[in-house]
Amino acid sequence: MxxxxxxxxxxxxxxxxxxxxxxxxxxxxxxxxxxxxxxxxxxxxxxxxxxxxxxxxxxxxxxxxxxxxxxxxxxxxxxxxxxxxxxxxASVVFQGAMHALNPVQKVGDQIAEAVLQHTNSRSAGPRVRELLEQVGLPAWRATSYPHELSGGQRQRVMIAMALACGPxxxxxxxxxxxxxxxxxxxxxxxxxxxxxxxxxxxxxxxxxxxxxxxxxxxxxxxxxxxxxxxxxxxxxxxxxxxxxxxxxxxxxxxxxxxxxxxxxxxxxxxxxxxxxxxxxxxxxxxxxxxxxxxxxxxxxxxxxxxxxxxxxxxxxxxxxxxxxxxx
Ligand SMILES: Nc1ncnc2c1ncn2[C@@H]1O[C@H](COP(=O)(O)OP(=O)(O)O)[C@@H](O)[C@H]1O
Ligand SMILES: [Mg+2]
Structure with missing residues (x-):
């Protein structure tokens, strides 16, 4: 099917x-x-x-x-x-989505929100690190703000969010x-x-x-x-x-x-x-x-x-x- x-x-x-x-x-x-x-x-x-x-x-x-x-x-x-x-x-990564990141929140926290909102897990830390690595970003990037990332890196963060619930x-x-x-x-x-x-x-x-x-x-x-x-x-x-x-x-x-x-x-x-x-x-x-x-x-x-x-x-x-x- x-x-x-x-x-x-x-x-x-x-x-x-x-x-x-x-x-x-x-x-x-x-x-x-x-x-x-x-x-x-x-x-x-x-x-x-x-x-x-x-x-x-x-x-x-x-x-x-x-x-x-x-x-x-x-x-x-x-x-x-x-x-x-x-x-x-199924999840969607929209056109221009990388501009949709919250500028005053660390990217790791934004990914964690996506994980917690849509799953029953209590803690998202390990999953956030796993997702960052999956999209080719080092885990320490979780503490970066969007403006500290390049356009390509921001788009990787958006992809990590789309992957959060394993669609x-x-x-x-x-x-x-x-x-x-x-x-x-x-x-x-x-x-x-x-x-x-x-x-x-x-x-x-x-x-x-x-x-x-x-x-x-x-x-x-x-x-x-x-x-x-x-x-x-x-x-x-x-x-x-x-x-x-x-x-x-x-x-x-x-x-x-x-x-x-x-x-x-x-x-x-x-x-x-x-x-x-x-x-x-x-x-x-x-x-x-x-x-x-x-x-x-x-x-x-x-x-x-x-x-x-x-x-x-x-x-x-x-x-x-x-x-x-x-x-
Ligand atoms: N919310 C909307 N209300 C009215 N017309 C829309 C809306 N969204 C898109 N359209 C029209 O529908 C057609 C297809 O748009 P869209 O699906 O955005 O195309 P694409 O993504 O290929 O650029 C276009 O003519 C567009 O102007
Ligand atoms: Mg379009």
């Missing part, structure tokens, strides 16, 4: 300016010991999925579908059960976005090691496909609230099938220039307004490969090679051509 199994997830934010469909029918699963990446430009619905998994979305969000944690549907469980499940079954699943939403490229790689590799050594599962979210390529087993690329490509991380990154995934994969970073990662190269324009999606394929207006039928058909994910899927009219042709060339 998958640790996390998301089926037909739809999330619509209701507001005075009308309904905003943020997630439009997503399927995604994470197995034990697996890191699954979720990529895509800002606004495509990644954080909404993270919030839906632990029911942390605002009341204005209308959610449907299934979100199963070890078989149990989070969307229909009681509040009591949900409280028990949060932190101990089976961690959702990390842009955990390294505020860090420079070298530190990003270190934190990503730490997360990968933790997951593989402990048999946890992780959903790792980033706008940057290249960051996910090394850290993940599988990756899903989102566009306008849907998964448009899915498959083994290495092959999606090396040989993307969807024109949008190709543009994201081509957005290589320039070392020393974090801003260069943001704009995918060769991808003009902005993502569409979710309240006003174009007809047919939502990526069509920005797609260099769009043809007439793309304005009419909103194509769903179709098989694109072993263990792979992509939502593009050209996909069947590409795969057929590759197979013919291999014969």
């Amino acid at each position: 998958a640790l996390l199994d998301i089926r037909d997830l739809e999330v619509t934010y209701r507001g005075s300016e009308g309904d905003l469909p943020a997630v439009r029918g997503v399927n995604l699963s994470v197995e034990a010991g697996q890191v699954v990446g979720l990529a895509g430009e800002s606004g495509c619905g990644k954080s909404t999925i993270a919030g839906a998994v632990l029911r942390l979305l605002p009341a204005s969000a209308k959610v449907s579908g299934e979100v199963r944690l070890a078989g149990e549907d989070v969307l229909t469980m009681s509040w009591g059960r949900l409280r028990a499940v949060r932190w101990s079954q 089976k699943l961690i959702i990390a939403d842009e955990p390294t976005t505020a860090l420079d490229v070298m530190v990003q790689a270190q934190v990503m590799s730490l997360l990968g090691t933790l997951v593989r050594e402990s048999g946890m599962g992780m959903l790792l979210i980033s706008h940057d496909l290249s960051v996910l390529a090394d850290a993940c087993d599988r990756v899903a690329v989102m566009y306008a609230g849907r998964v448009v490509e899915e498959g083994p991380a290495a092959s999606v990154f090396a040989e993307p099938r969807h024109p949008y995934a190709r543009a994201l994969a081509a957005a290589f970073p320039v070392i020393g220039d974090p801003a260069s990662r943001r704009a995918p190269k060769g991808l003009p324009g902005d993502p569409p307004d979710p309240r006003d999606l174009p007809s047919g394929c939502p990526f069509r207006p920005r797609c260099v490969e769009a043809i007439g039928m793309c304005a009419e058909i909103d194509i769903r994910l179709r098989q694109a090679g072993p263990g792979r899927a992509a939502a593009c009219v050209h996909v069947a042709e590409t795969v057929a051509e590759t197979e013919a060339a291999a014969l």
Whole structure:
């Protein structure tokens, strides 16, 4: 059984300016010991999925579908059960979370609070030291204040807090976005090691496909609230099938220039307004490969090679051509 199994997830934010469909029918699963990446430009619905998994979305969000944690549907469980499940079954490291540390409290005390709040233990000292070491910080760091730590070290503290109750699943939403490229790689590799050594599962979210390529087993690329490509991380990154995934994969970073990662190269324009999606394929207006039928058909994910899927009219042709060339 998958640790996390998301089926037909739809999330619509209701507001005075009308309904905003943020997630439009997503399927995604994470197995034990697996890191699954979720990529895509800002606004495509990644954080909404993270919030839906632990029911942390605002009341204005209308959610449907299934979100199963070890078989149990989070969307229909009681509040009591949900409280028990949060932190101990699944925990979240949010975007920019490292700025959420209390500046006037020692980091060890903050980790201890997470341990004591969510478990029955009386004393957290030994567990705090164990958690610090697990995230690659020396135990004496427990007595440091957040300002005495680097950005990367603060993010390690946040990861230690997420691990406090031994969750089976961690959702990390842009955990390294505020860090420079070298530190990003270190934190990503730490997360990968933790997951593989402990048999946890992780959903790792980033706008940057290249960051996910090394850290993940599988990756899903989102566009306008849907998964448009899915498959083994290495092959999606090396040989993307969807024109949008190709543009994201081509957005290589320039070392020393974090801003260069943001704009995918060769991808003009902005993502569409979710309240006003174009007809047919939502990526069509920005797609260099769009043809007439793309304005009419909103194509769903179709098989694109072993263990792979992509939502593009050209996909069947590409795969057929590759197979013919291999014969
Ligand atoms: N609380 C909210 N209320 C209304 N709209 C929201 C809310 N949170 C996110 N959105 C909208 O939902 C869409 C998806 O946002 P989000 O899930 O944050 O994307 P990502 O994490 O990929 O950047 C965006 O159009 C965003 O403006
Ligand atoms: Mg986000």
